[in-house]
Amino acid sequence: MSDPTFSIGTKLRHARKIKGMRLCDLADQVECSEGFLSKLENDRVKPSLQLLHRIVAVLETSISNLFSESNDSIVSRAGTRQVLHTSNIRPGEGVGLETLVSPSAGHLLFGAIHIVRAGGGSSGTIVHEGEELGYVLEGELDLNVDGVEYHLMPGDSFFFPSRMPHGYRNPTDKETRVLWVNTPPTF
């Protein structure tokens, strides 16, 4: 009822997974033993603050992030989300706004972002492992997956493995809003 959403160990493990590191990689960089990190992620030991500091530095998170009870971060409110990018990628390609739907950047098996694009906004083409799912909340979207073009309307959705080359654009001059979910690699 008042437990933090995730234990310290779980948060650390997720933060590590998101960076695609193994225990031995982290142990190398942090300069401590792999076994100790394992116990740490399973909440079997308490680290010193010195060590914890080195760990969060490597994992690019913060100690406060680890310790935040963040009970309320179970719910994320429409207007209050953390901004990831305010992209204005290339001239004439419109603007975009990406905000974080899943809480506290990381510590997750999958993540979701809310994307708003106006006036022809487009994206690059990224290829990686994992899977991608999107749901068009508002407006229209031209999605290109593996060379095939799909035109999506509100309520339409898509799903594909991340390794398929993909990109998208807003073909209209109205705003398009998309909820985009994907997995980090190698979970």
Added chain:
Amino acid sequence: MSDPTFSIGTKLRHARKIKGMRLCDLADQVECSEGFLSKLENDRVKPSLQLLHRIVAVLETSISNLFSESNDSIVSRAGTRQVLHTSNIRPGEGVGLETLVSPSAGHLLFGAIHIVRAGGGSSGTIVHEGEELGYVLEGELDLNVDGVEYHLMPGDSFFFPSRMPHGYRNPTDKETRVLWVNTPPTF
């Protein structure tokens, strides 16, 4: 450009993961070797149709499902989704409709469903592994996670580990629509 979305091996692996089985479990039930299944899931061998038949039987999928090119199942259209439940759980609790947003039931690292609930519709409380994310598309939702009640409006979202006891209901007599994403256990 015309590859199937997933290879046979990947589909088989996902189907197995969804059932929470290890290679040795499947090998036991199918009565073949673990090594061969490993090679099969990595697309290094072709099985006989007899063997494949036994495998899909255990995994509760079908051969046609494995071989479907399903290029177009990358996109799922608003009105055309597969219905999972048409629930009318208990008298006085309203009705619900759950449709599948992610394609072809299974073979996925995570899945998404679209939930529509009218007039006080509620859900049971399930506890399992994994993580849950939801986004309120329309209407209002009362979400209960680990004994704490949250009231959500359109555009609000939630995220929590599946092991926290959770349930939800529609507190209004209007329709509520939610996009719900979660992971199968043990990925």
Added chain:
DNA sequence: CTTATTGGTCAAGTGACTTGACCAATAAGA
């Protein structure tokens, strides 16, 4: 000056998956 406690190390163990050597049964070639 003992005796705990804290914060670690190290090496062996484990679970799940992968790999390579091998093999029986059918198919094909001279």
Added chain:
DNA sequence: TCTTATTGGTCAAGTCACTTGACCAATAAG
């Protein structure tokens, strides 16, 4: 017909990432 491939597998050893338990130095407490 008698080799010779090819197909569809088995089996045991190997690997990878993680876990576990025995141990240990340094500080704290009785």
